[in-house]
Amino acid sequence: MLDAAAPAPATPAADGAPPLLDVRGLKMHFPIHSGLLRRQVGAVKAVDGVDFTIRPGETLGLVGESGCGKSTCGRAILRLYDITEGSIRIDGVEIGHLSQHALRKHRPTMQMVFQDPQASLNPRMNVSQIIREPLDEHTKLSSAEKDEKVLELMDAVGLNRAFARRFPHAFSGGQRQRIGIARALALNPKFIVCDEPIAALDVSIQAQVVNLLEDLQEQFGLTYLFISHDLSMVRHIATRVAVMYLGRIVELAPREALYAEPLHPYTQALLSAVPEPDPALARKVERVILKGDVPSPANPPKGCNFCTRCPKVMDICHEIDPMPRHLPGGRQVACHLYEDTKTTTDPTAAHKPGHSSAQQGVSP
Template sequence: MQEALLEVKQLKKHFPIEGGVLKQQVGTVKAVDGVTFTLHKGETFGLVGESGCGKSTTGRMLMRLLEPSEGEVLFNGREMTSLSKNEMRHLRKDIQMVFQDPFASLNPRHTVEKIIEEPLIVHNLGNKAERKKRVKELLEIVGLSSYHAKRYPHQFSGGQRQRIGIARALAVNPKLIIADEPVSALDVSIQAQVLNLLEDLQKELGLTYLFIAHDLGVVRHISDRVGVMYLGRIVEMADSEKLYLDSKHPYTQALLSAVPVPDPEYGKDRIILTGDVPSPSNPPSGCPFHTRCPKAMDVCSSVVPEFREVEPGHYTACHLYEEDHV
């Protein structure tokens, strides 16, 4: 039995919609609406879905950059959502984040040395000489040179800037790294280099990753398990290979049918979803996917499907796999 590092239970984030002269609440955006999963030590858990499904919001709540509306987050058995700011600051030494945009997440007025050194200063790690040495070590670890330390972010390419972001995250020896679409802003060839770097660092340093992305090809390459999100909820979760070879939920099947295959001779049935993604401020009743689902039944429009295990280690929220319909 693998040891759980992070446990997320019924996590929700609802944003109020204000209107009128008095700015009264007139509605709610359910950005994340009951996400539950467990992340084991040393594994990579991929969280995927369309833009706006709530995956980045989930990652930011785990860092407490956004405060959850409801739910529990346990890190090494310790409940995080009730911690004070000071307690959370100490815990962030073990949980670091790599952001999507490597330019926006780096201070343009600071040198690379100062950017990477800052977490060491915040957590009071080492004296000045030790911190300078650590910065040079980190630059070498992520594939840059120590002479890059005196340069500024604008003097680097996108891939190099993301390596700097990874070095900053590694500075305090974290146990968990939340990578929020870390390669989506990079060229394909650079994406492969950064993914390989993350895999090498995981093996060398024993890291655990929550890898957030919308590119299913990237997620398959790096993830041990995958959770598929739709409209603020996880609708399917399984081992990476099992999910890609035998997906259960119609939404996952539609996403996988859209993944390009590098073989012009290979014919592939494309599942075209009709309609637009419903608004999280006014989600449909019953199954949130039923308005676009090619396999929708009468029960789907009125009853929310239970997220349940349909095969060992394979979970889905779909009425097709309930005993009445199997």
Template sequence: MSEALIEVRDLAVHYPLRAGLLRRRAGVVRAVDGISFDIRRGETLGVVGETGCGKSTMGRALLQLGPPSTGIVRFDGVDLATLGAGELRALRPRMQMVFQDPLASLNPRITLGRAIAEPLAEHMDWPPERQRDRVFELMAAVRLDPGLAGRYPHEVSGGQRQRVAIARALALEPDFIVCDEPVAALDLSIQAQIVTLLEALQERFALTYLFISHDLGMVRHIADRVAVMYLGRIVELAARDALYAAPAHPYTAALLASAPDPAAWRAAGALKAPLEGDLPSPAAPPPGCNFCTRCPRVMEICHGTDPPLREIAPGRFAACHLHDPEVAP
């Protein structure tokens, strides 16, 4: 048994862009462009980045959902791409997902109880009474009133809906849950409840999380390690405290500086100017470093050579020429 539950190597998701009358391939959107990382058992890996940087696509690709991906995703040592449909389905119970908007991730015509029971119906050949007991057990685990089992998604609050989504993800006792911005659509007071619940469940069921968010403060709160994504790539990957204390990549520093958080501003040091401009199109990334168009510390080499993700300190990775011993001053 290796230390890493998930191993990702050169994962890429490229959408073909089609145009014209004959729908010829006019280019490729590199939503996720060759990323590699591990997720250790029992840890929470936070993924932060701007909207459109490919973090959700990456989370879905890990679970083999959405458009086809290239590269290797190993779950508990098994390369998911080599599995047939039946084998993958048998593995599905061990890896689950919680979505951003629980109103969208629950079928509006199915009651909450049945939504939680769906994974059980799919994978467990249980009699109805046992399913019902399990549903009530799961509702208790996420602190939901069992009386809501007969309600429809639109009849309950956003926080309750997200609890249902979490209960559903927990139903098959997974090892790994991708939380795709699970609190972004919720009120601030509810966000804290849900995050606290996720933490409690992690402890109770020994879960491993991939926690995707654009909220740096939230990631700081929940994650053990943090990956920062920019335009389909990981630009920095480090333990949480190290990353927040001294960001190694100018993009991380800029993100921290943009957060409305005085502590983060102090940590960002000299860099006070938040980011300017927009994310370049993932269909036409700039030559060289992806971040060179917006980087406050851009150098000559950045426009020509793409910096690889290199280990700049034990367990700490950054993709920036500033940390290249041959380039950096």
């Protein structure tokens, strides 16, 4: 039943296929209230104008440090928040400003795997009940059919069927994350936001979960937004990678290009800061050590968001906020160091070269 209901596996980033997810100008501002009358005195600009697309079958890695807005971005896309501004089209449907009631109909298409498998599973429900809950909410299956589906899902994520009546506390972190993944798969979604799904796990268990996510993607034709601060794991799983800093995407490029030649000074610093598990290499790599901390998203600096820490800062950076530049190879970078090579301002056209190179990156 699982297989029958699953969509046909999509060719990763096929040319010409419309994007499964199209995010334009997404803003998510959280108001700050203060004073006796609780007037709004400002806003935390957690996500401040983000554009990207994800093609069917693709994995977009979204990386950045804590507080850069990557998790908020993932949650806003699934409309777990009421977004401030922007458009989100998923599978051809504009969901950016739908009411929560109207959204319910579209929920089965898009699911989420959370970071903390301990906190995202109800401790009073057993595994079977947890995986069954979305089926109870969204399908009209009979009880027997649901039981069968739960067991199939447990097989799919590598959980022993005999554990169906056990409670989350009886499982290890990696197994709990498998329960969360089974729950996300229950409604045959097309798109899954994985919000730091491996951050709470040990290294040997991380690899198991990442391999499982890759297998499921192939089996069910899933599309992922993979949010992580682990740049090496994103390099492994993502087709394209977006780097966020202080609510903005500063660079977006196919995986190979981004890791081989990062363009934005922030991406360069971030990649050079990742400790390399090879002592010969680790002591040779020239690190760009950034000074200071990330500014507050409630009060971002004037001009470029990164101008306070950028090692290549210029006068213009303190004045003008750089718009994303579109470069050959489907890359985009928001930095004054680069010139836009496209005359067109149509953002979808700018993404076009991305598919071909992304496809080269994944095809055997």
